[in-house]
Structure formats: structure tokens, C-alpha cells
Amino acid sequence: MKLINESSKTKIVNNLMVAILAVYGISQKRFDLNETTLFHQLVTEVISPVQEGLASSKKSLTFLWENYLLIVNTSKENNVLKKQISRLESDLTTMEEVRKENLRLKRLLSYSDEMSHQRVMAQVVGWDSANEFKVIRLNKGRNHGIKVMAPVITDHGLVGYVYRVTDNYSDVLTILDQNNRVDVMIERTRTHGIVEGVFNFKCALKYIMRNEPVEVGDKLITAGVGGIYPKGIKVGMITDVTKENFGMTLSIEVIPSVDFDKLEEVLVLIPTEVASASAVSPALAPIEEKKL
Amino acid sequence: MRMKFSQILISFIITLALLIGLEIVTSTILPALGWKEYRLTFNVLIILFLAIRMDSPLVPWLILGLQMIHSIFSIEGWALGTLAGLIVMMSANYLKEVLHLTTAFMTMLTVQLFQVIWYVTVTLVICLKISDFDKFGLILWSFIPGSILLSLISPVLFWMLGLIWRVPSEGGSRGVEI
Numbered sequence: 001m002k003l004i005n006e007s008s009k010t011k012i013v014n015n016l017m018v019a020i021l022a023v024y025g026i027s028q029k030r031f032d033l034n035e036t037t038l039f040h041q042l043v044t045e046v047i048s049p050v051q052e053g054l055a056s057s058k059k060s061l062t063f064l065w066e067n068y069l070l071i072v073n074t075s076k077e078n079n080v081l082k083k084q085i086s087r088l089e090s091d092l093t094t095m096e097e098v099r100k101e102n103l104r105l106k107r108l109l110s111y112s113d114e115m116s117h118q119r120v121m122a123q124v125v126g127w128d129s130a131n132e133f134k135v136i137r138l139n140k141g142r143n144h145g146i147k148v149m150a151p152v153i154t155d156h157g158l159v160g161y162v163y164r165v166t167d168n169y170s171d172v173l174t175i176l177d178q179n180n181r182v183d184v185m186i187e188r189t190r191t192h193g194i195v196e197g198v199f200n201f202k203c204a205l206k207y208i209m210r211n212e213p214v215e216v217g218d219k220l221i222t223a224g225v226g227g228i229y230p231k232g233i234k235v236g237m238i239t240d241v242t243k244e245n246f247g248m249t250l251s252i253e254v255i256p257s258v259d260f261d262k263l264e265e266v267l268v269l270i271p272t273e274v275a276s277a278s279a280v281s282p283a284l285a286p287i288e289e290k291k292l
Numbered sequence: 293m294r295m296k297f298s299q300i301l302i303s304f305i306i307t308l309a310l311l312i313g314l315e316i317v318t319s320t321i322l323p324a325l326g327w328k329e330y331r332l333t334f335n336v337l338i339i340l341f342l343a344i345r346m347d348s349p350l351v352p353w354l355i356l357g358l359q360m361i362h363s364i365f366s367i368e369g370w371a372l373g374t375l376a377g378l379i380v381m382m383s384a385n386y387l388k389e390v391l392h393l394t395t396a397f398m399t400m401l402t403v404q405l406f407q408v409i410w411y412v413t414v415t416l417v418i419c420l421k422i423s424d425f426d427k428f429g430l431i432l433w434s435f436i437p438g439s440i441l442l443s444l445i446s447p448v449l450f451w452m453l454g455l456i457w458r459v460p461s462e463g464g465s466r467g468v469e470i
Contacts, residue, residue: 010349018352019378025371026417034367043364047312051320126319130366131331131434132418137319163367171367178427199434201329261328 031133031179033148034164034171041166048125048169052139055125101265107155108267117151117230117269120144124263125169134176134197136160138266141168149228151269157234157257158182158222159266170268175235175256176201183225184235186218193252195220195235201260203236205252214241214250230269295458303457304354308361310456311338315365330438334449335362335373337442340406341453343381344391351381368414376413380406396447403446404439411435 036044108121120140128135140146142165152159152172160174173180176197184205185192193208208214218238224231240253295303314334322332339355346354355377359370384391384406393399415432419425453459 007349014349014352015378015382018356018374021356022371022374022378025369026375026421029369029371029421031367031418031421039360040364043361047316047364050316054316054320055324126365127323127328127331128366128368129315129319129331129335129362130333130368131438132414132431133367135367173367178431179422199430261326 032163032173036164036166040164044166044169048137048139048166051126051137052123055123055139104155104265108265118145118272120146120268120270121265122146122170122268123265128171133179134174134260135163136172136174136263136266138170138172138268139168140268141166141170143167145270146170146268147270150271151229151233152266153233153269154258154263154266156259157236158229159258159263161228162268172266174260175203175258176260182229182235183223184220185223186212186214186238187221188215188218189213192223192225193220195254201256202239203254203256205238205254206249208250208252210243210248210250212250214238214252216241220254299458300350304357306456307338307354307453308358310452311335311358311361314338315362319365330434330441332438332442332445334442335359336407336410336439337403337446337449338453339373339377340380340403340410340446341450341457343377344384344393344402344406345450345454345459346457352378355381372414372417375417376410379413380410383409393450399447399450400443403450404443407435407439407442411439 105121122138122140122144124136125139126137136159138146138152146162146165148162148165150162152161158175160172160177160180163171163173165171174197175182175195178197180197182195183192184195186208189212191208191212191214194206195203196206198204205220216238220235220237222229222231222233222235234257236254236256238252239255242251244251311334314332318332318334322328335358339358342351342354342358352374356370356374359373359377362368362373363370391402393402411432415428415435418431419428
């Protein structure tokens with residue numbers, strides 16, 4: 001009989017120990033809510049400022065990509081002229097970006113005026129690095145009054161809810177994620193259903209019975225059931241309705257109201273009692289007086 | 293070749309720094325440039341390197357350490373990838389006689405094969421957790437475009453990691469014993 005040597009024994013023991021840890025970790029894992037550990041809190045606070053810095057230099061990165069890297073092989077003379085034009089374009093782009101940002105923020109503020117929540121405006125600084133999860137990272141956290149499960153919106157509609165939060169950053173589980181289920185109703189017929197994220201930046205509307213008069217173009221709003229999202233926030237629009245030969249429900253495809261490709265700023269809604277109980281940072285102070 | 297513990301530590305710290313840099317590229321720079329649909333999961337590639345090219349009892353703990361850093365950038369957490377990494381490592385151990393990463397093409401092919409094992413494991417566990425096996429194909433399919441890109445990048449990254457971990461570029465699959 002072949003004896004197992006010392007090295008193989010160590011390997012087996014190590015493999016087993018890590019495997020047991022991993023299985024335990026998986027059993028404890030929740031994809032819809034997460035408690036922030038000390039390790040996560042510390043490392044996120046150290047690394048995320050780099051993400052924030054890079055996200056805010058998006059304009060420069062885009063400009064570099066579009067206006068320098070793609071024309072690197074042109075002649076020197078052209079380069080001189082193009083540099084001059086680029087400098088002017090850069091100024092114009094910056095001004096145009098500032099104008100657009102102003103417009104977006106104004107729309108965002110006026111949209112949220114209709115809601116009975118306090119709000120914290122935040123910028124998107126990163127996306128989840130795994131394919132199967134659609135999560136965004138915001139540059140505001142506990143210090144700004146943000147709590148887990150707080151709904152996140154834009155002027156176009158629902159983005160998702162806060163999944164985990166550190167002192168200065170928070171992760172939002174978007175409605176594109178398969179783990180986020182939103183109780184919605186069809187605005188026209190008031191029929192209730194559940195919106196779930198599917199592949200390719202689209203969602204599916206589930207549990208709508210075959211005999212419901214659902215049409216392409218119908219708009220979906222939050223139903224206000226479930227305790228996370230306030231009622232009446234725009235969620236998306238039905239783009240395809242399929243009646244299968246089997247089953248009791250319809251197969252419905254939904255395009256979210258929010259264009260996640262162009263998502264830059266969002267509003268985090270905080271129920272009034274939660275917001276007033278938490279320490280309010282200077283960042284929150286200017287908008288705190290104005291109830292949404 | 294046997295590595296000293298201090299060398300392992302230095303190589304591991306450099307690998308962690310590389311992972312953090314690559315995770316920032318995936319989670320911030322590429323989305324800022326408009327690339328949001330598919331993610332390049334560099335943690336998978338780095339763990340595949342350790343699983344395929346290293347022969348050591350410490351590899352499971354190195355995988356765990358890398359996954360802990362990955363969990364900062366993804367709600368996937370550390371556990372799922374650690375389990376997948378262990379399964380890939382054990383598969384690589386069984387296949388070590390036939391694994392010869394001597395050419396870029398072989399590296400790409402091997403990496404693609406082990407990525408499939410990785411993603412099938414991850415998808416199975418996710419489906420178990422969310423109790424919905426209807427989504428198995430959909431989730432698995434979402435990994436494919438990114439995994440092909442990763443396989444194309446793998447010879448370069450494996451070469452870099454080979455320098456960090458002092459693994460000879462030729463001569464079979466198992467480079468360094470620690």
C-alpha cells in the first residue's frame with residue numbers, strides 16, 4: 001500500500017480547512033443584504049478613494065481616449081493643430097459637462113421634491129467586478145446618513161437599494177441584479193407583479209396571469225409593498241409580452257426607466273425618522289432642510 | 293526549486309497589489325469608458341495561475357487571501373471563489389501530467405478549460421443559494437464573453453505572475469514548490 005507522505009498530508013489538511021471555511025462562508029452568504037465586517041470597512045475606506053478619484057476623472061479619461069489615443073498616428077503638423085483644437089474642445093467639453101451636470105442635478109432635486117423622504121445625493125464611483133452581480137458603489141456612506149435598505153433613485157426612476165454601507169461608501173444592489181426583486185404594478189391596469197434583473201441590462205416582470213390585458217409600452221411603478229421602496233417610483237416599461245403554450249403566467253420583458261449606461265449621480269432616500277436619528281454630516285446639511 | 297517564506301510573502305504582497313490594480317481597472321476605469329456589460333474577472337486568472345502553476349500546501353490559503361481582497365470589489369464575497377479555486381486546484385492536480393503551458397495557445401486553452409470548471413461551480417452554488425435552477429444557463433452564459441477575453445490575456449498575465457513567483461516559463465506545468 002502506498003503511504004501518504006508528510007507533504008501530501010499537509011496539503012490535504014490545508015485543503016480541507018479552507019474548503020470547510022468556504023462552505024461555511026457560502027452558507028452564511030446573503031446576496032440581498034450584507035453586514036459590513038471590520039476588514040471590509042477598513043479596506044474599502046482605503047481603496048475606494050482611488051476609485052472615487054478615477055471615477056471623477058472620467059471626463060479626462062474619455063477625452064484622452066477619444067482625442068489622443070485614437071489619433072496617435074497622424075502627422076506632426078496635424079498634431080499641433082489638433083492639440084490646439086483639442087485644448088479648445090476640452091474647455092468646451094468641460095463647460096458642456098458642467099452644464100449637463102447642472103441640468104441633471106436640477107431634475108433630480110425637483111423629482112425628489114415629491115417624496116416624503118430625506119435625500120442624500122451621491123456619485124457612482126464603481127461597478128461590481130463580478131459578472132453575475134449588478135452592483136454600484138456610491139461615494140457616500142454612514143457618515144452622510146445612509147443606511148442599509150435605503151432606496152436609491154434618479155429623476156428617471158428606480159436604481160435599487162443600499163446593500164452594504166461603510167463610513168464613506170455604500171454599495172447598491174441595482175434592479176438589474178437577479179437578487180433584487182421589486183414589487184411593482186402596471187400603471188394602466190394596477191396589476192401587481194415582481195420585477196427581477198436578468199441578463200443584458202434588462203429585467204423580467206413575473207407572476208402576471210395569462211388573462212391580464214398587458215400590452216407592450218405599459219409603464220411599471222413601485223407598488224409600495226415590502227417596506228423598501230416608496231410607492232409610485234418609475235421602474236420601467238414593458239417591451240415584450242410572450243404567451244407560452246404552458247404555464248399560468250406571462251413571460252414579460254422590461255427595460256428599466258433608468259439608463260444604467262449613463263448613470264452618474266443618484267439620490268439615496270432615507271426615511272425621515274432614520275435620517276434625523278443619524279449624525280448629519282456637512283455634506284447632508286444643505287439639503288436636509290428641504291424635505292422630499 | 294523551493295521558495296523561502298519571506299519570498300512567498302513578498303510575491304504574495306506584489307500579487308495582491310496587482311489584483312487591487314486590476315480590480316480597479318475592471319470596476320472603475322472600464323465602466324467609466326463605457327464598458328459595463330461584461331467584467332474581466334482578473335481574480336479568476338490570478339487564482340488559476342496559482343492553482344495550475346504552483347505546487348504547495350499554502351496555495352489554498354493564498355487563494356483565500358486573494359478572494360478576501362476580491363470581496364471588497366464584489367458582493368460575490370470571498371467564499372464562492374475560494375471553493376471554485378479549490379476545485380480548480382484539485383482538478384489541475386489530477387491533470388498535471390497532461391498540462392504543458394509551453395505555448396501561448398496552450399495557456400489560453402488551459403485557462404479557458406479551467407474557467408469553465410470555475411464558472412460551472414460558481415453558477416451551481418448561486419443557483420442553489422437563490423433556489424432557481426432555471427437561471428443556470430443564463431448565468432453561465434453571462435460569463436462566456438468575459439472568460440474568452442481573459443483567456444486571450446492569460447499568456448501575458450501568466451508571464452507577469454511567473455516573474456513575480458519565479459516560475460520558469462518552460463518545463464511542464466508545475467514550476468515552484470514552496
